[in-house]
Amino acid sequence: MSILHKSDCTNEDPWRAAWAQQAPDRSLQVYPDLGEVETIRYALVWDPPAGLLASLPNLEVIFSIGAGIDHIAKDPERPKHLPVVRMVEDGLTAGMTEFVVLSVLWHHRDMAAYAVQQNSGLWQEIEPKLAKDRKVGFLGMGALAGAAAAKLCILGFRLHGWSRSPKQVPGVIMHHGEAGLAEVLGESEILVCLLPLTAATEGIMNRRTFAQLPEGAAFVNVGRGGLVVEEDLLAALNCGQVGSATLDVFRQEPLRAGSPFWSHPKVVVTPHIAAKTMAESAVASVMANIRRFEAGEAMLNVVDFERGY
Ligand code: NDP
Ligand code: OXD
Secondary structure (H helix, E strand, C coil): CEEEEECCCCCCHHHHHHHHHHCCCCEEEECCCCCCHHHEEEEEECCCCCCCHHHCCCCCEEEECCCCCHHHHCCCCCCCCCCEECCCCHHHHHHHHHHHHHHHHHHHCCHHHHHHHHHCCCCCCCCCCCHHHCEEEEECCCHHHHHHHHHHHHHCCEEEEEECCCCCECCEEEEEHHHHHHHHHHCCCEEEECCCCCCCCCCCECHHHHHCCCCCEEEEECCCHHHECHHHHHHHHHHCCEEEEEECCCCCCCCCCCCHHHHCCCEEECCCCCCCCCHHHHHHHHHHHHHHHHCCCCCCCECCCCCCC
């Protein structure tokens, strides 16, 4: 019995070490070395080439290295009868919390405007606000947004969140469904997008929805590039409807040379680094689920392909 590991890391050493330490009795195949394919029962993957998963005759569970599973869903040959488990692990959650708090504070304290001022040698104060007077909205209130919102709550921000199903989150005024979307947008001086990319969320931030934000709102996209109609975001930035943005994810990654986002004075671009899956805690999370699976118990965080995440 073996486990296939396929990531996009240039350095697999932390993964090899984590597997060796936490699953010493399991044999590990690190892609592209598949060894004897009949022995592979579990695969932990990021962006598997089309057909790879289908080529493993005794595969039982597909584990995603990412919280998002769009990189697996896009494989037309994905064996649809197999469960897919998305990644929920402490390292990824901690990293996302850091990045979201950083980004919200950046916009809250007008750092985009100060960067523009610095560029033209302008020494000028912008009237500050305290967190208690700042409204921050979240699209998506799952594992990652929930943890980030909890930290922002401690800082005193006024938080609104949007989910598919009704839910209660301490310190966050929650909204859901179509009507709830307009409500949360209208309350978001800073909007954090942490939705999965699904048929229902593709292009959700577009001309119509950007127009529903308060004028000059800041936009932080750490979900997926496909959630945003990029031309509409650019137009909203250029007319001031969106005052500033932090963009970590794009429709095309790496972001193409010449994209206007690279040099836009109101935009911070980062290369899909908001949160990284950390080998040690991720292997612990996968192994806990493998033990559940082998004991005949229900695994945690299994993807529901009907809803798309
Ligand atoms: P979860 O599945 O835990 O949460 C998803 C949230 O989105 C839930 O609150 C869910 O609602 C909500 N949602 C989904 N579809 C809809 C919809 N149609 N309408 C309203 N709400 C919806 O995901 P995670 O928090 O773990 O991850 C979120 C995403 O973050 C990932 O899918 C990935 O794309 C992205 N990500 C980006 C990273 C980066 O480095 N930039 C790193 C890691 C993840 P409900 O609560 O009702 O289910
Ligand atoms: C993820 C990601 O989905 O890294 O975890 O984007």
